[in-house]
Amino acid sequence: MNEFNALSSRDHVAPVRTAEAAQRALKLACETLQIEADALLALQKRLGNGDAAGFTEAVYMLLACHGRVVVSGIGKSGHIARKIAATFASTGTPSFFVHPAEAAHGDLGMVTPQDVFIAISYSGEASELMSILPIIKRLGVKLIAMTGNPESSLGKLADVHLNLHVAKEACPLNLAPTASTTVTLALGDALAVAVLDARGFREEDFARSHPGGSLGRRLLTHVRDVMRTGDDIPQVTPDTGLKTALLEITKKGMAMTAVVDKDQHIVGIFTDGDLRRLMDGTRDFTQLQIAEVMHDKPRRIRPEQLAVEAVEIMETYRINQLLVADDQGKLVGALHIHDLTRAKVI
Known part of the structure; x- marks a missing residue:
């Protein structure tokens, strides 16, 4: 025994x-x-x-x-x-x-x-x-x-x-x-x-059989499913004063604002990071217009692309925000890395 x-x-x-x-x-x-x-x-x-x-x-x-x-x-x-x-x-x-x-x-x-x-x-x-x-x-x-x-x-x-x-x-x-x-x-x-x-x-086929799993979320979630739209998108025009632009950034809580023309075409972006770099200088920027300090070639993505592609762009260029544009270059949405985290794409 x-x-x-x-x-x-x-x-x-x-x-x-x-x-x-x-x-x-x-x-x-x-x-x-x-x-x-x-x-x-x-x-x-x-x-x-x-x-x-x-x-x-x-x-x-x-x-x-x-x-x-x-x-x-x-x-x-x-x-x-x-x-x-x-x-x-x-x-x-x-x-x-x-x-x-x-x-x-x-x-x-x-x-x-x-x-x-x-x-x-x-x-x-x-x-x-x-x-x-x-x-x-x-x-x-x-x-x-x-x-x-x-x-x-x-x-x-x-x-x-x-x-x-x-x-x-x-x-x-x-x-x-x-x-x-x-x-x-x-x-x-x-x-x-x-x-x-x-x-x-393929992976895509597996995802269709497992929509509730992490792979399914990564391969079946599109940018349009998680992007912010309408009034939730921070946006200003090029002639907007920097102070007003900062209020828009604060109000919408995306740590950035898109810059668009009168037809909603994207012409630039201004982020919290840009503001910090601007404040490191000695010049007086209180009277500046946003067009003078924005990035005029912001990274963008289309709404029909996979959300995981947005993650790849953000990781490649070390950015936290991404503008969403249609085929004509018009602003239709915006993404923050937190949106992708909440959707469990990351």
Whole structure:
């Protein structure tokens, strides 16, 4: 009996905390990771040798699918199947998980002849899966099997078999699915990656499937979505006195003002930084007009451009504000770096 056997699920006795117990826990953790790492390396070697044809055939089958990829499994394989289906769906391959028991009671109606069915069972003999596969085959659905035994019932029934065999499970009893589920998950990821690459799946495509994530915000947010417009844009005309321009800067809170002509064409910009540099001089600037001290070639961006492009411009030129202009050079908006931060583009 080891130190951790002091903990009983029946009497809830607290475990004894000893150095020996801690060492045993660490030893088991390292052994688990090593067993699973060895299993992944063995899978890699198989793919590089005899199993390569099966893998590439599965990839071609998935690419040729005109329906959805249906992934199914029971128990721990079912949990892994859900993740594989989610990975396919988020990387450009329409996919969903179906529980084999539920499939036998009506959910099989979701499967069409245009689909590809991935059945996962390490033994290759899961009764729940085997009970629905004759229907799958009768529909003419292509079947990819992921098992640890090519000679199993599932392995023999499949159009393509992918071998999940592991030398042993990481579980000390060699019973609980551990190394085998790790290998299954990794092989599912390998399939998804190979398919997305063959499809030419890009960052923009990934963003469309993940609009709520940081990448989605970066790649789907446009300047027009976050820019300030209307009365919120600080702006003055070239003949405006510097004092009045400073009041406009203070009022609008963007630490700058745009300078526009009577037709709203951008002719310049004046920022807090310009003011500080002006104050470093000895000349009297109280009677100056803004046209005398503005930058006459301000950086600008169009409203239809991505907000992340505004970030790149600001970082490149070390500025905190950016004017937004239409194709005629008219002022239509303004951006401060804080606007991009609030929108979580940065």
